[in-house]
Amino acid sequence: MFTLYKTWHPIASPFDPCKPIVEKTFSTPPNLYIGFQPPNLPQFSPQEALRAGTLWKAFYDPYYNPFEKAKGGIPR
Amino acid sequence: MWIYEKKLQYPVRVSTCNPTLAKYLVEQYGGADGELSAALRYLNQRYSIPDKVIGLLTDIGTEEFAHLEMIATMIYKLTKDATPEMMKAAGLGDHYAIHDNALYYENSSGVPWTASYIQAKGDPIADLYEDIAAEEKARATYQWIINLSDDPDLNDGLRFLREREIIHSQRFLEAVEILKDEQGKKKFF
Structure with a gap:
């Protein structure tokens, strides 16, 4: 399944001083995939676009604090 | 020349008096990948870039x-009524x-802004790749500030700014596509 977040697994040693983070996540926003913007992409309404920060639905990729999933952070 | 509209691009709401958050946010004010660096970088590079992409940089x-x-x-809202004690407790002593409580172009560690944060190589591809990298670094900085912040109203504004970084990166990528397009190639319509 396509996702705008990718994960990787750092090496964890039994002697690590802090509790190891077994999975790290990083953002890969839509601009990395689309290339030159094709014509006739779906748009937000003007009101929605002013809030979203973009007119183009394909480029909308909001970020929420992953440490606060309970408060609307995208679980990942 | 410029025409100024006396309003913000997106409404700024701040829920709490939180100078610690201001200390982190100042990274986007006078930091290496902050908005001042970005504005000066693009407006300076545009003189020596092919005319097809000058308008984009402007x-x-x-x-x-x-x-x-x-x-x-x-930053102003987060610190304007902070007492010296509160500033000290936030690491802003x-x-x-x-x-005092004035704003200053410095990064979150208090290092003053410097022109060496920006480059102008005169080579269009080198300059545009630097701009793309700067947008991605600013996007990441917004993520880390959102992770540090517990102010939902403020995060709403930061989310908007992060989305703009994505769009700017996209447009710079398109500028590279325009410049690398083969010249004199036959066009079929």
């Missing part, structure tokens, strides 16, 4: 000043000693 450079103004408003 537009984005101008918008970066609108972002700078939003960040300034956030040394800032207060120099600047």
Whole structure:
């Protein structure tokens, strides 16, 4: 399944001083995939676009604090 | 020349008096990948770039000043009524000693802004790749600040600014596509 977040697994040693983070996540926003913007992409309404920060639905990729999933952070 | 509209690009709301958050946000004000660096970088590079993409640099450079103004408003609201005690507790005691509660172009560690944060190589591809990298670094900085912040109203504004970084990166990528397009190639319609 396509996702705008990718994960990787750092090496964890039994002697690590802090509790190891077994999975790290990083953002890969839509601009990395689309290339030159094709014509006739779906748009937000003007009101929605002013809030979203973009007119183009394909480029909308909001970020929420992953440490606060309970408060609307995208679980990942 | 510019025409100024006396309003912010996106409304800035701050829920709490939180100078610690201001200390983190100042990274986007006077930091290496902040909005001041971005605006000055693009508006300076545009003189020596092929004319097809000058307008893009002008537009984005101008918008970066609108972002700078939003960040300034956030920092101002977060610190304007903070007492010296609160500034000290937020790690801004040394800032207060120099600047009182004034804003200053420095990064979150208090290092003053410097022109070496920006480059102008004169090579269109090198300059545009630097701009793309700067947008991605600013996007990441917004993520880390959102992770540090517990102010939902403020995060709403930061999310908007992060989305703009994505769009700017996209447009710079398109500028590279325009410049690398083969010249003199036959066009079929």
